[in-house]
Amino acid sequence: MAEQIVAGPTAAAFAAATEAARDAGPTALPAFAHAADAGPMLEAEELARHFDVSRPLLQRLFAGEARRILRAVDGVSFSIPKGTTLSLVGESGCGKSTVARLVVGLYPPTRGRVIFDGQDLAQARADSAQRRRMQMIFQDPYASLNPRWRVQDIIAEPIRAFGLVTDRGAQRDRVAQLLTQVGLSPLDGEKFPHEFSGGQRQRISIARALSSNPEFLVCDEPTSALDVSVQAQILNLMKALQRDLGLTYLFISHNLAVVRQISDRIGVMYLGRIAELAPAETLFTAPRHPYTRALMEAIPDLDMTGRKRIPVGGEVPSPISPPPGCPFHPRCPLANERCRAEVPALLPARGTPESVVACHAVEEGRDHIEAPLAVAAALS
Amino acid sequence: MMPALLEVEDLRVEFPTRRGLLTALDGISFAIDPGEVLGVVGESGAGKSMTGAAIIGLLEPPGRIAAGQVRLAGRRIDTLPYEEMRKIRGREIGAIFQDPLTTLNPLYRIGDQLIETMQTHLGVNAAEARRRAIEWLELVGIPAAAQRVDSYPHEFSGGMRQRVVIALALCAEPKLIVADEPTTALDVSIQAQVITLLKRLAREKGTAMMLVTHDMGVIAEAADRVAVMYAGRIAEIGPVREVVRHPKHPYSVGLMASIPPLDRRVERLAQIEGAMPRLSAIPPGCPFNPRCPYAFGRCRTERPELLETGATRAACWLYDAASERHVAGARAHG
Numbered sequence A: 001m002a003e004q005i006v007a008g009p010t011a012a013a014f015a016a017a018t019e020a021a022r023d024a025g026p027t028a029l030p031a032f033a034h035a036a037d038a039g040p041m042l043e044a045e046e047l048a049r050h051f052d053v054s055r056p057l058l059q060r061l062f063a064g065e066a067r068r069i070l071r072a073v074d075g076v077s078f079s080i081p082k083g084t085t086l087s088l089v090g091e092s093g094c095g096k097s098t099v100a101r102l103v104v105g106l107y108p109p110t111r112g113r114v115i116f117d118g119q120d121l122a123q124a125r126a127d128s129a130q131r132r133r134m135q136m137i138f139q140d141p142y143a144s145l146n147p148r149w150r151v152q153d154i155i156a157e158p159i160r161a162f163g164l165v166t167d168r169g170a171q172r173d174r175v176a177q178l179l180t181q182v183g184l185s186p187l188d189g190e191k192f193p194h195e196f197s198g199g200q201r202q203r204i205s206i207a208r209a210l211s212s213n214p215e216f217l218v219c220d221e222p223t224s225a226l227d228v229s230v231q232a233q234i235l236n237l238m239k240a241l242q243r244d245l246g247l248t249y250l251f252i253s254h255n256l257a258v259v260r261q262i263s264d265r266i267g268v269m270y271l272g273r274i275a276e277l278a279p280a281e282t283l284f285t286a287p288r289h290p291y292t293r294a295l296m297e298a299i300p301d302l303d304m305t306g307r308k309r310i311p312v313g314g315e316v317p318s319p320i321s322p323p324p325g326c327p328f329h330p331r332c333p334l335a336n337e338r339c340r341a342e343v344p345a346l347l348p349a350r351g352t353p354e355s356v357v358a359c360h361a362v363e364e365g366r367d368h369i370e371a372p373l374a375v376a377a378a379l380s
Numbered sequence B: 001m002m003p004a005l006l007e008v009e010d011l012r013v014e015f016p017t018r019r020g021l022l023t024a025l026d027g028i029s030f031a032i033d034p035g036e037v038l039g040v041v042g043e044s045g046a047g048k049s050m051t052g053a054a055i056i057g058l059l060e061p062p063g064r065i066a067a068g069q070v071r072l073a074g075r076r077i078d079t080l081p082y083e084e085m086r087k088i089r090g091r092e093i094g095a096i097f098q099d100p101l102t103t104l105n106p107l108y109r110i111g112d113q114l115i116e117t118m119q120t121h122l123g124v125n126a127a128e129a130r131r132r133a134i135e136w137l138e139l140v141g142i143p144a145a146a147q148r149v150d151s152y153p154h155e156f157s158g159g160m161r162q163r164v165v166i167a168l169a170l171c172a173e174p175k176l177i178v179a180d181e182p183t184t185a186l187d188v189s190i191q192a193q194v195i196t197l198l199k200r201l202a203r204e205k206g207t208a209m210m211l212v213t214h215d216m217g218v219i220a221e222a223a224d225r226v227a228v229m230y231a232g233r234i235a236e237i238g239p240v241r242e243v244v245r246h247p248k249h250p251y252s253v254g255l256m257a258s259i260p261p262l263d264r265r266v267e268r269l270a271q272i273e274g275a276m277p278r279l280s281a282i283p284p285g286c287p288f289n290p291r292c293p294y295a296f297g298r299c300r301t302e303r304p305e306l307l308e309t310g311a312t313r314a315a316c317w318l319y320d321a322a323s324e325r326h327v328a329g330a331r332a333h334g
């Protein structure tokens, strides 16, 4: 037997192996591709959602307490052009999921409005032909699938609900096609959710969301419950589907590295507001808001370049009693009197006008863009 | 040479089930020195938590250690009776779990929990324990510790609670800390604070630490060495720099390559096809062979032991010069 001497295993070998698998796989189904014409798929205008978290009236009167209002989302505006991905990132409780729910109409807004393809969301939701055009994928692939239904019925449910395909045989064909599209086997339709791993369950959720042939998908942390190796599979799948079907995504995540892979534009949220909204590359090469810069500093360094990581001090304040002025001021090294009194507006930033930033320091030009580390040093 | 503080040797954990015996851990061996942080990574179900549970004697029945040894400072602890092991936990081994709410008793004040632990394990009086409790809270970065020592857990945020859990695990000055996903439930900015804290305390107090997580960023940041687990076995173990930057086992290579980079956008992330096998269906030979782009004849029948690859050790036949297929410069083993 001839002895083979191979070079050590490489990342490239894995990339090549998966490329080969992809080329063989029938992901592309051009029949369902949407023409990506210009114009926004979705616009949010000054969206706000407040929750009343007061104790019951009697108890409150007894204790002499005022009503407690939690401002989960407090004036958020953005627009998502067709065929593109806007991501929202931010720490736990900053309002990302609440925005997702507002955008698909699961919550009515306290203030502001959502426009879906030129039409007010409330109107669009009333029309099933419009409603089927938007779908949502959730974080937890365990909780979002009915454990007692077979996978084929889970996936076919929106098809039936919207009356898209009525013939049983055609429904079966469509389910088989969707299963193949997300990298599962048509035979998997017979099984129940508990027979699948987390990543496979998320594939089932995606197949279900795709079954009404939507154009707009709201994905709330679709990979956060998954392992990195499985996350890579799902992110690759979502990108391929976007390319093949012309989908528009609102993608929500707390992971900046993930967001960098998938987004055209990124909004950084803090305490119910957008701190910075910028094209993906600009956000990473020239982050402007002190919070964005601090977040990037806080990420563990995989390359181990010897960079000394300096954590952001303090914690996110409560959305029930947010600080006056700029919500980031208690943690911000650049805060001054104006910051403590006046809420900064989201404005194009000097130097990077494609980014909009809510920061007085940036507006006044006292944010030292050349020295990003200065922020972190001051935060320590 | 001084023996390592923790030595795990050829550990096997089994679960008898109705459908037969499941082997959850098989042939796990590693050691941790005083002041050293060993990271343990791998996808969910790989056996990370199980390894931690076996070490601290908290395997859930019917799970049991079926073979191998666990030694703490040279003394065998896997065979100790429950009561004795309970004393060692808390005094010599501190445990930190993912969810701070399950570790803290919601009905007791934070300070009282610290005080009781120190009184039990260190035999200090109440006043001294209270003084130290405040000191610990300051050390883990709770602002105004003297005022907040009498708070209840629900009055603290998630990040603060997790820092209290760390204080609780450390206050009896254990020699070993087993931390299972201690930052997973926390936000990035708080995660950073907690990791920095853990690392600093391990160094300063000479505490050995086993840090279980599936977050490679956390490992890169905090660990000295890292063990990559797959299907209940160690696939590769070595210095963190080597394993992260120059992994040798094909699974480690795939795992590292699938991490989305922060510093650039890649069109397509490398991915490992398929999924980790269930315990009831671990293939013969190398457990990774059905997913491995390098698999060859021997991989399907013979199980590889950890072999020297240079800076790391990997359970892979590519590193045996006797294999029909191997990397250039592989040593002859066995």
Ligand SMILES: Nc1ncnc2c1ncn2[C@@H]1O[C@H](COP(=O)(O)OP(=O)(O)OP(=O)(O)O)[C@@H](O)[C@H]1O
Binding pocket: A051, A052, A053, A070, A071, A072, A073, A090, A091, A092, A093, A094, A095, A096, A097, A098, A099, A254, A319
């Ligand atoms: N139905 C509700 N009633 C009261 N408060 C709520 C409700 N839903 C959300 N909130 C609060 O609104 C704020 C924003 O919540 P949201 O779920 O949008 O955060 P998020 O950014 O998605 O966080 P995570 O990263 O943890 O998922 C939080 O303070 C949350 O506790």
Ligand SMILES: Nc1ncnc2c1ncn2[C@@H]1O[C@H](COP(=O)(O)OP(=O)(O)O)[C@@H](O)[C@H]1O
Binding pocket: B015, B022, B024, B042, B043, B044, B045, B046, B047, B048, B049, B050, B051, B060, B061, B062, B063, B278, B279
């Ligand atoms: N009580 C149990 N009975 C049978 N198998 C179990 C039990 N608890 C855990 N396992 C299995 O043991 C393996 C390792 O689990 P665990 O150590 O929790 O993995 P990790 O922490 O790496 O995610 C998994 O396959 C899991 O399903």
Ligand code: SF4
Binding pocket: A289, A290, A291, A326, A327, A328, A329, A330, A332, A333, A334, A335, A336, A339, A344, A358, A359, A360, A361, A362
């Ligand atoms: S407005 Fe002021 S406090 Fe807010 S981020 Fe800018 S500099 Fe900091």
Ligand code: SF4
Binding pocket: B249, B250, B251, B286, B287, B288, B289, B290, B292, B293, B294, B295, B296, B299, B304, B315, B316, B317, B318
């Ligand atoms: S032993 Fe064989 S199958 Fe296992 S990792 Fe090495 S090359 Fe791949």
Ligand SMILES: [Mg+2]
Binding pocket: A096, A097, A098, A220
């Ligand atoms: Mg959320």
Ligand SMILES: [Mg+2]
Binding pocket: B048, B049, B050
């Ligand atoms: Mg675990």
